[in-house]
Amino acid sequence: MSDNKTSDLRMLFALFNEIGIIEQLSRTLFEGRLPKGVLVSHFSVLNHLSRLGDGRTPLDIARAFQVPKTTLSHTLSLLEKRGWIEMRPNPADKRSKLVYLTDAGRTFRETAIDSLAPDMAAMADHLNLGDIEAMLPKLAEIRSYLDRARDAAGT
Amino acid sequence: MSDNKTSDLRMLFALFNEIGIIEQLSRTLFEGRLPKGVLVSHFSVLNHLSRLGDGRTPLDIARAFQVPKTTLSHTLSLLEKRGWIEMRPNPADKRSKLVYLTDAGRTFRETAIDSLAPDMAAMADHLNLGDIEAMLPKLAEIRSYLDRARDAAGT
DNA sequence: CTAGTTTGGTACGATGTCGCACTACTTATA
DNA sequence: TATAAGTAGTGCGACATCGTACCAAACTAG
Known part of the structure; x- marks a missing residue:
């Protein structure tokens, strides 16, 4: 026992x-x-917006990555400073904003992916992708459990 | 293709x-x-020393966690300040030090594990441990590949 | 043995992360 | 409608992380 x-x-x-x-x-x-000063957290946000669509609120994005909103706020300000995203007012909620990718942002994402591609290709050669594919749903389950546990943590 | x-x-x-x-x-x-101000990185080091044996050098530990040595140096200084570890000279190499757990460090680790236990038990109830067990070697393989890729990155 | 190179560790500075507190707006309640 | 409670976002401060530069000791080559 x-x-x-x-x-x-x-x-x-x-x-x-x-x-x-x-x-x-x-x-x-x-x-x-990645170029000096660009972190994975920055790239991830651009990638997220590109894959799942932009025009999301900062809080939506923070929840997607499960990071505190203050952290994401900081990241977004850096992305905006670099001209890769644009913050527009949210017509549905005056407290809120919507995040849009700029052309420069889309371009940067593409070149970043290109520079990551060789490493990824090498990984695909050396790792068993079937195993990884099989692992993804299990990881998602763990993620989902932790997510629920987090909400219940106030208990 | x-x-x-x-x-x-x-x-x-x-x-x-x-x-x-x-x-x-x-x-x-x-x-x-964990108590306020104690991070997972701190606990992990104590746990590592307890499970695999103390009397290791800082660099050994840094390599085990794959963190830069400066990061570990900072962590160790905090652990030492709290009286959970002890740094002794390394008789085999005067540049180096050996890290030992103190009794207080061992005790803290035990109580920390106890306070983590309920969450862990809940996870064990809700997650499929068989899946996780099966995943561990695959993850280790990915880890090992990344480790090798890192060494080759200088290329 | 000696000079050059490598290695273990630390000091320092820059920056990302995140908790707290606050404002502005929205939603719920009466 | 008015008041209370909740929510989106940011400013600020604390601090962990990590790269650079540095020192001391160890190794290597001649």
Whole structure:
């Protein structure tokens, strides 16, 4: 009984440990390919807007990445300073804003993807993509659980 | 052909995206259970030393977590300030130091694990541990690949 | 042995992250 | 409609992370 519990606990620790290290390594790797001063968090926002459509509110984006809104606010201000996004008023809610990609933003995303592509291609060669595909729904499930647990954390 | 490539790329983006969000959520969740001012990075170091044995050099530990040595140096100084670790000279290399857990450090680790246990237990109830167990070697493989890619990045 | 190179660790500065507090607006309630 | 409660976004301060530069010790080559 308690043996099972401790082994469960060990396994979960191992999981989050691996995930933490992979996050660390992949972030460092990708940031090494991006122009100086551009972080993965910046690219991710541009990519998100491009893939899922722009015209979203900052809070929508913050929730998508599960980061505090103040963090995203900072990121957006940098993206705007670089001319990659544009903040427009939200006609539906005067407190709110809508985030739009500029042409420069779309262009930057494309070139960034191009500079990441060789690494990605190498990964695709060396890793088992079938395994990764199979893993994605399991990871999404873990993500979703943590998301719910976070909401319940006020308890 | 190029369709496959772009779908591979999409899949890898999705993977790192999920991993980033899970890292984010789990870190926030765990840090909410730790005493104010104690971060997951601190706990992880104590846990590492306890599980794999202390008397390691800072650089060993930095490599284990794949963080820059300056980051670990900062973390260790905080742990030392709290009396949870002890830095002793390395008899084998006068430039180097060895990191040892103190009794207070071991005790803190235990209580921290206890305070994390309820969340972990809930996860163990709601997640499929078999899936996670199966995922661990795949994640380790990805980690290992990224590790090698990092070393080759100087190329 | 000595000079040049490599390695372990730290100091310092820049910057991203994030909690707190606040304002402006919206929604719910009476 | 008026008042209270909730929500979107930002300013600010604290601090972790990390790159650069540096020192001291260890290794390597001649």
